Amino acid sequence: MSRPFLKMNGLGNDFVVVEARETPFAPSAEEVRAIADRERGIGCDQLVSLEPSTNGADVRVRFWNADGEEVGACGNGSRCVGWLVMEATGRDEAVLEVGERILRTRRAGDRLVSVDMGEPGLDWTQIPLEEPMDTRGVELQVGPIDAPLLHTPGCVSMGNPHVVFFVDDIETAPVREVGPMIEHHRLFPEGVNVGFAEVKARDHIRLRVWERGAGLTKACGTGACAALVACARRGLTDRVARLELDGGDLTIEWRESDGHVIMTGPASVDFTGVLP
Template structure:
């Protein structure tokens, strides 16, 4: 039996979305990898499914391209939020994810804001393998007396992130360092690796090596984590434009309730059927 899907993207971070609210969909790791494969499959950064939920408008599941199911994906949440709002004819939707309930709202034409909730900042919430101050953990890359990267911040947005502060994101060794840090022993569940260049109090240039997906054009939770990490260090204000390879996101870490709000565009690419 074939299964319809919708191909969408948020700033080039692309997804295959399957509606499983009427028929079960529980792919194996091998099946996920086949769907995400850009040579022989549909090709995408993540696979997403919608299921019935008693807590929200839909239960949303996310799988990375390597087949691992993960708790959150910011750009996919904006895409799915838009789908649910379009289907119901509303201006808001609640997503029931493994990382918690996320609330989406219209922010313009094909533009959505998602309340990503409060960032988790305790070392055992990231999680780390040992207790550390997550504002700047004891981790460096390069010679002990002259490291090229050091003292990154750590944030969980329903998935783990480590954020290095760099003078030039374009020159950052993303492909070289990303895979090494992704599987570092300090991160028992693996980690998304951000390289953040602060250009102004309200402007951050960011590149992200995503856990299980590699270098992508944009990472929504990575943008949220970078803003929080920079603001905690006093490098930026609590609201900034995050400049990613695929475009810009506006991220705000609200003082009123501590929630992180992500706003940005989305696109529908095409529809198809999985074999």
């Protein structure tokens, strides 16, 4: 049976979005990898399906990384789905069921969407880590013991696990070398997204992210949220900042009033098609 899809992106972090509210969609890991393959498939960082919600949200959303594994959260993907639902309903808000979380999205301008990502997970059990540690700065370093290249990163869960290294210069940071090494480090039993953050000002962070199961992407929404929280917890930035990613900018706010993280950025439709 042929199934239509939308190709979308949020700051170049790209998605194949499949409508599954009428007919169920249950791809195998092999099928996800085939769809995500940039040479022989459609090509994407994540596959997204829209399903009927079971608890009153506008839609239930599922995400798979390019390696075929289903994951619990995707910030840029949630923003794209929120925009789709708002366009379809004509409303300025949309409610998404993502795993066990309810995410509220709203219009923030022309093709701009804000997503309330909820409270970050800051306890070691929420990341999760293999052993108890203070997630403001975990005992992890890269390089020689007496002169490590990277050390004492922060850890944050945004519905998926993140580790954030603080670097002096993002252009020389060993993202491609260290990212895959840390992604499967024993400290992170479920794997981890690996961020590299250069604080340029109290309200400006330059960020690159090696995503678990997807590799180096142009933007990572949950990674941007995690980086702002990690930096603010260390006193390196304020609680609102512009996150400059390879694909463009996101505005992230860690609200003091309720501890929720709000992500604002663009959503774009690239093209439509039918799954082979």
